Amino acid sequence: MGDMMKIGIPRSMYFYYFKDLWINFFDFLDIKLVISPETNKEIMDLGVKYSIDEMCLSMKNLIGHIAYLQGKCDYILIPRIDNYGIDNQTCTNFLALYDIINNLFDIKILNYNINLNNDETELKGLINIGKTLGLSRKEVIDAYEYACVKSGKIKKSKVLNNLRNLHSEKTKILLVGHPYNIYDKMIGEPIINMLKKLNIEIIYSDLFFVNDEYTKYSKELYWKYSRENISSITKCIDKIDGIIFLSSFPCGPDSLVNELVMRKLNKPYINIIIDDVESSGGIETRIESFVDIVCAI
Amino acid sequence: MDKVVAFPLMGNYYVPSSFLFSKISNCKILKPPAITSKTIELGSKNSPDFVCTPFKYTLGTFIECLDEEANILVQMGGGCRYGYYYELQQKILSDLGYKFDYYNLVSKGHTDIKKIYRILKEINPKLSKIKTIYYFGITVKMVKYMDKIEDYIRENAAYEINKGEFKKVYDEMLKKFSKVKTYIGLNIVYRKYKKLIKNININKPENNIKIGVIGELYTLMEPYANNYIENMLEDFGVEVKRFTNVTYLLFEKGRKTKKYLKKLNNIKYKMGADAMDNIYYTKYLIDNKYDGIIHIKSSFCTPEIGSMGIINKMCEESNMPVLFLSMDANTSNVGFETRLEAFYDMIEMRKRNE
Numbered sequence: 001m002g003d004m005m006k007i008g009i010p011r012s013m014y015f016y017y018f019k020d021l022w023i024n025f026f027d028f029l030d031i032k033l034v035i036s037p038e039t040n041k042e043i044m045d046l047g048v049k050y051s052i053d054e055m056c057l058s059m060k061n062l063i064g065h066i067a068y069l070q071g072k073c074d075y076i077l078i079p080r081i082d083n084y085g086i087d088n089q090t091c092t093n094f095l096a097l098y099d100i101i102n103n104l105f106d107i108k109i110l111n112y113n114i115n116l117n118n119d120e121t122e123l124k125g126l127i128n129i130g131k132t133l134g135l136s137r138k139e140v141i142d143a144y145e146y147a148c149v150k151s152g153k154i155k156k157s158k159v160l161n162n163l164r165n166l167h168s169e170k171t172k173i174l175l176v177g178h179p180y181n182i183y184d185k186m187i188g189e190p191i192i193n194m195l196k197k198l199n200i201e202i203i204y205s206d207l208f209f210v211n212d213e214y215t216k217y218s219k220e221l222y223w224k225y226s227r228e229n230i231s232s233i234t235k236c237i238d239k240i241d242g243i244i245f246l247s248s249f250p251c252g253p254d255s256l257v258n259e260l261v262m263r264k265l266n267k268p269y270i271n272i273i274i275d276d277v278e279s280s281g282g283i284e285t286r287i288e289s290f291v292d293i294v295c296a297i
Numbered sequence: 298m299d300k301v302v303a304f305p306l307m308g309n310y311y312v313p314s315s316f317l318f319s320k321i322s323n324c325k326i327l328k329p330p331a332i333t334s335k336t337i338e339l340g341s342k343n344s345p346d347f348v349c350t351p352f353k354y355t356l357g358t359f360i361e362c363l364d365e366e367a368n369i370l371v372q373m374g375g376g377c378r379y380g381y382y383y384e385l386q387q388k389i390l391s392d393l394g395y396k397f398d399y400y401n402l403v404s405k406g407h408t409d410i411k412k413i414y415r416i417l418k419e420i421n422p423k424l425s426k427i428k429t430i431y432y433f434g435i436t437v438k439m440v441k442y443m444d445k446i447e448d449y450i451r452e453n454a455a456y457e458i459n460k461g462e463f464k465k466v467y468d469e470m471l472k473k474f475s476k477v478k479t480y481i482g483l484n485i486v487y488r489k490y491k492k493l494i495k496n497i498n499i500n501k502p503e504n505n506i507k508i509g510v511i512g513e514l515y516t517l518m519e520p521y522a523n524n525y526i527e528n529m530l531e532d533f534g535v536e537v538k539r540f541t542n543v544t545y546l547l548f549e550k551g552r553k554t555k556k557y558l559k560k561l562n563n564i565k566y567k568m569g570a571d572a573m574d575n576i577y578y579t580k581y582l583i584d585n586k587y588d589g590i591i592h593i594k595s596s597f598c599t600p601e602i603g604s605m606g607i608i609n610k611m612c613e614e615s616n617m618p619v620l621f622l623s624m625d626a627n628t629s630n631v632g633f634e635t636r637l638e639a640f641y642d643m644i645e646m647r648k649r650n651e
Contacts, residue, residue, distance in 0.1 A: 054602045054623065079568055086405055092377050096603035099564050101608045113566065146414025210551060220384045222405045251349035252378050252599040259345040260385045
């Protein structure tokens with residue numbers, strides 16, 4: 001293993017689920033990372049250029065980040081998550097992601113697969129990656145343990161903060177969406193900033209520990225990430241004043257799940273679908289009037 | 298109140314499904330009215346914005362069935378989003394004020410025979426196991442026979458000498474199929490009509506144009522959803538090859554996907570729903586020197602969107618003409634016809650210049 005080797009991580013999709021784990025894992029192993037910058041216009045344009053017109057905005061975003069990283073690193077880390085058991089599947093985009101990227105770009109990919117149905121765990125995947133990089137099994141396991149503890153701690157403090165905010169005096173709005181949309185510079189962040197400017201306390205749907213309380217809204221739900229979103233609603237519905245659903249156009253699971261949940265809610269809600277990141281004028285008006293309604297109730 | 302069962306339309310498969318239900322349940326079977334623009338309007342009006350089109354079609358059909366007299370709805374379900382349709386459709390329909398029972402046979406992308414049996418038992422508590430197995434067996438065989446004959450018809454219908462003969466004989470066969478009582482009876486009908494269909498006079502030129510049709514399953518199998526693309530191709534004089542049918546989806550997919558995956562050197566994983574299968578079919582069609590590929594899907598079909606880029610790349614590399622069609626709930630016939638004609642003309646010109 002050369003000291004000069006650099007691994008690229010696109011700041012999109014999986015990054016928002018695994019960033020602390022990955023950063024600490026590779027940090028422990030002394031491997032240099034190149035993380036693509038916050039989404040900007042250049043990256044978004046690259047994404048639109050390389051992807052198929054009908055793909056969802058988040059996929060275009062990811063493809064843009066990978067196009068940006070092309071040539072700036074030796075490997076690009078792209079896992080594939082199939083399922084965490086039969087009841088915890090992922091969107092088909094996540095299943096196809098590796099093959100789409102592999103056929104689209106001429107890059108070296110570091111890939112691991114999580115498929116608990118087939119006994120393929122995260123650790124096994126990382127050990128395989130270690131083999132590609134010339135690392136021993138023991139080194140990888142040590143690094144994984146370290147990264148798990150570290151990322152667990154970071155998650156814990158974020159969750160605590162989120163729970164604390166639930167008791168805030170301000171008007172509280174639950175922001176329900178996939179983390180890769182909520183925290184993206186051009187998709188979710190403008191909305192977060194709008195809400196902060198209006199003096200709203202934002203509760204984040206991904207910052208909870210228990211993620212299986214979705215059955216109140218949907219009994220058959222089998223997408224892991226949708227389950228997490230929906231169970232956050234069950235848990236804090238009594239303490240919040242309104243809900244904002246944020247999805248990227250045309251998100252497959254969200255199109256059905258959000259509609260079902262919205263039909264069962266008894267709190268004010270608004271469904272915001274981001275298609276084009278260029279203009280936020282319309283969204284600003286909608287958010288403002290929604291906040292007015294929530295505050296008036 | 299009488300129990301009346303209804304299920305969504307998909308091609309000719311209402312014949313085996315209504316056969317099965319009439320034998321193992323004590324309910325009346327309602328044959329859904331044919332899909333029309335009114336069905337789609339009803340479906341679209343009550344669906345979320347960017348759900349895939351089969352949701353709108355089946356919802357529209359269900360509304361029409363409930364308006365007639367149905368009170369038990371059965372949805373097939375499947376992998377991808379299809380397995381989740383049921384919960385939302387149930388909510389939408391009950392919000393509209395209908396009273397009904399709704400059953401989903403397959404969810405989470407895997408077929409659970411025990412669960413299906415439980416559902417059937419719920420519909421008809423007097424159901425016996427042996428009877429179920431027996432009639433299930435006949436239905437499976439019926440589907441397989443239908444798919445076999447349909448494959449043959451797709452290959453040859455363009456070249457029949459007396460126009461419409463294939464369709465006439467096949468429709469007759471379906472009518473007889475719906476009346477069979479025993480396993481042996483089914484075999485006798487099948488053998489008779491197989492002979493009749495093979496004896497239909499055709500005039501197939503040696504170097505005929507062959508086009509493979511691949512894509513998303515519902516849009517492929519429900520002729521209204523794909524604007525009768527197969528009939529249009531047959532009118533052009535084209536031999537059509539289609540891989541996706543119920544036999545494949547229910548009985549062969551599990552086994553064959555592993556084999557397909559091994560044969561593809563540009564794909565490492567299964568890509569969800571039928572995406573990887575379609576990539577394999579592309580390879581098959583290229584290797585077997587077909588003249589063109591038509592990839593057809595409903596709009597917003599996520600797995601197929603993922604496969605499109607790869608299919609396009611494969612076709613470009615091997616100089617294979619390919620046409621991508623995305624069928625929305627309101628695709629008008631005219632633009633569709635023009636595109637298909639242009640595609641056919643291009644293929645025909647290539648063929649002549651060879």
